[in-house]
Amino acid sequence: MDVQVAPLRSWDDFIPGHDRFALPDFKDISKWNNRVVSNLLYYQTNYLVVAATVISIVGFLNPLSMILGAAVVVLVFTAFVWASHNKDFIRRFKKHYPAAFVVAIILLSYFLISFFGGVMVFMFGITFPLFLMFVHASLRLRNIKNKMENKMESIGLKKTPMGIVLDLLEQQEEGITKLADYLAKAKE
Numbered sequence: 001m002d003v004q005v006a007p008l009r010s011w012d013d014f015i016p017g018h019d020r021f022a023l024p025d026f027k028d029i030s031k032w033n034n035r036v037v038s039n040l041l042y043y044q045t046n047y048l049v050v051a052a053t054v055i056s057i058v059g060f061l062n063p064l065s066m067i068l069g070a071a072v073v074v075l076v077f078t079a080f081v082w083a084s085h086n087k088d089f090i091r092r093f094k095k096h097y098p099a100a101f102v103v104a105i106i107l108l109s110y111f112l113i114s115f116f117g118g119v120m121v122f123m124f125g126i127t128f129p130l131f132l133m134f135v136h137a138s139l140r141l142r143n144i145k146n147k148m149e150n151k152m153e154s155i156g157l158k159k160t161p162m163g164i165v166l167d168l169l170e171q172q173e174e175g176i177t178k179l180a181d182y183l184a185k186a187k188e
Contacts, residue, residue, distance in 0.1 A: 003160065003161060004159060006042070006044045006045050006161075006162070007045060008046060008049065009043055009045070009046050011046075014043055014046045020140065020141050021139045021140055021141065022139065022141055024036075024138050024139070035137070035138065035140075035141075035142060036134065036137040036138055037137075037166060039136065039138075039140050039142065040133065040137050040162055041162050041163060042142070043136070043137070044160060044161065044162035047136075047137075050129065050133070051129035051133065054124070054125065054129045054132070055126075055129060058121060058124050058125030059125065062121050065117075065125075066118075066125050068113070068116055068118055069109075069113050069118050069121050069125060069126050070126065072109050072112050072113050072116075073126055076105055076109045077109075080101070106127065106130075109122070109126070
């Protein structure tokens, strides 16, 4: 698999004036989901830099708990993805309730980490960067370049780390997925 790292977008584009931010349409969940997915794909390297900064600060303050917390989250995520590929009930649940699937991963991670006393590290080092990404991706309006880049990602012309994670969580637009399947069949 040829994985490409998305370019770092300019910080003026990432955090522009208030005119490029708006509340999502909470009545149209599909449109809101598309905005979040598009922004996660387009600004993924910027999100990685922000998350790495927060994680570094928390990790510097409490390195052992941060390593333990990260390991628990990775193991829980891996277990959930494996189960969703091997268990029909979980596969159907993930397909019909993808947000609940992500929440289940976070809650189970929180529960496991609470046994080791690293709840504050989990909250600030792992959950807070995810929360920042979700809020930015929900509020940031998409531009034309963002939409074009995401169409290329969705039809398989380019694979990025965020695209792979979103594929594992089945967070792609259905119409684009059908187009990518059609193009894959046409190549054969």
